[in-house]
Amino acid sequence: MPNFGVTTKPRPKRVDDLIDSELMAKLDQVDVVSRKIFAGKLQGERRSKRRGVSVEFADYRHYVHGDDLRFVDWNIYARLDRLFLKLFLEEEDLSLLIAIDCSASMDWGNPNKFVYAQQLAMALGYIGLVNNNRVTLYAFNQQEMLPLPSLRGRRRTREIGTWLLNLEPAGGSAFDDAMRTVALTRQGKGVMIILSDFMFKEGYEKGLRYLAGGGYDTFCMQLLSPEEIDPGKHGLAGDLRLTDLEDDDTAEVTVSAALLKRYKENLNAYCGKLRDFCIRRAISHLTIDTSNDLTTLLLDYLRRRGLLK
Numbered sequence: 001m002p003n004f005g006v007t008t009k010p011r012p013k014r015v016d017d018l019i020d021s022e023l024m025a026k027l028d029q030v031d032v033v034s035r036k037i038f039a040g041k042l043q044g045e046r047r048s049k050r051r052g053v054s055v056e057f058a059d060y061r062h063y064v065h066g067d068d069l070r071f072v073d074w075n076i077y078a079r080l081d082r083l084f085l086k087l088f089l090e091e092e093d094l095s096l097l098i099a100i101d102c103s104a105s106m107d108w109g110n111p112n113k114f115v116y117a118q119q120l121a122m123a124l125g126y127i128g129l130v131n132n133n134r135v136t137l138y139a140f141n142q143q144e145m146l147p148l149p150s151l152r153g154r155r156r157t158r159e160i161g162t163w164l165l166n167l168e169p170a171g172g173s174a175f176d177d178a179m180r181t182v183a184l185t186r187q188g189k190g191v192m193i194i195l196s197d198f199m200f201k202e203g204y205e206k207g208l209r210y211l212a213g214g215g216y217d218t219f220c221m222q223l224l225s226p227e228e229i230d231p232g233k234h235g236l237a238g239d240l241r242l243t244d245l246e247d248d249d250t251a252e253v254t255v256s257a258a259l260l261k262r263y264k265e266n267l268n269a270y271c272g273k274l275r276d277f278c279i280r281r282a283i284s285h286l287t288i289d290t291s292n293d294l295t296t297l298l299l300d301y302l303r304r305r306g307l308l309k
Contacts, residue, residue: 098125208281
């Protein structure tokens with residue numbers, strides 16, 4: 001893809017370039033929501049009554065043979081000569097999986113799609129950590145599937161940042177194989193977020209089918225640069241030789257108003273088809289312009305779309 005003469009920002013070099021202290025402070029009050037896992041409860045409510053060690057007492061019930069005697073209230077027994085078991089409010093465990101497309105097509109645009117994906121993954125991972133969720137990240141392309149598994153707690157923030165900074169986009173995507181690996185290795189219940197432009201020559205259908213119907217609430221975040229959304233506004237004109245970043249396929253085109261109109265129609269149709277495919281499988285699809293302010297995206301748009309609260 002040509003760069004149309006735009007100047008892209010340099011790659012982030014430090015964790016602070018991915019997420020600063022001001023954004024972290026705002027995200028401390030945000031949590032991830034799963035609409036599938038805790039059906040029947042208030043949106044975002046992940047607390048249930050369980051026997052066990054917890055921080056908040058909820059209620060009593062009569063002791064039943066086989067219950068754990070550690071949770072019997074012996075003070076009540078001394079007064080009433082009857083056994084009652086303490087119940088507690090305990091947080092349900094939630095996993096957050098973030099899969100990042102590291103194919104070459106992501107390394108393009110202004111703002112750059114891959115840098116935007118790094119920053120968004122950092123912010124979402126941080127939200128998971130500060131809420132003590134289990135956070136796992138995957139980076140995938142044709143060369144490899146790179147995991148960063150089972151992190152928990154705010155102290156792991158820098159570990160996520162360092163891992164993200166070491167990623168390098170290259171080659172094709174191998175989306176089908178990556179999603180199959182995720183589907184086979186994920187455990188428990190949780191939320192899965194895919195950060196990609198979803199511009200796969202092999203298609204996205206097979207890969208997304210691996211994720212449908214499982215215990216995860218899946219969000220496909222389709223990241224597109226402003227140049228992709230409206231190339232006519234960003235200097236695309238005249239006779240051009242276009243080269244595919246992933247496989248070096250070339251095409252010679254003469255850019256005209258009619259061609260740009262057809263391009264927009266095709267792009268809208270492609271995104272619409274992806275959205276419909278996701279909807280039929282209870283997968284959420286979000287189209288995200290990389291020129292959107294990241295803080296607004298997190299604190300406004302993703303709240304309205306039901307991912308965050």
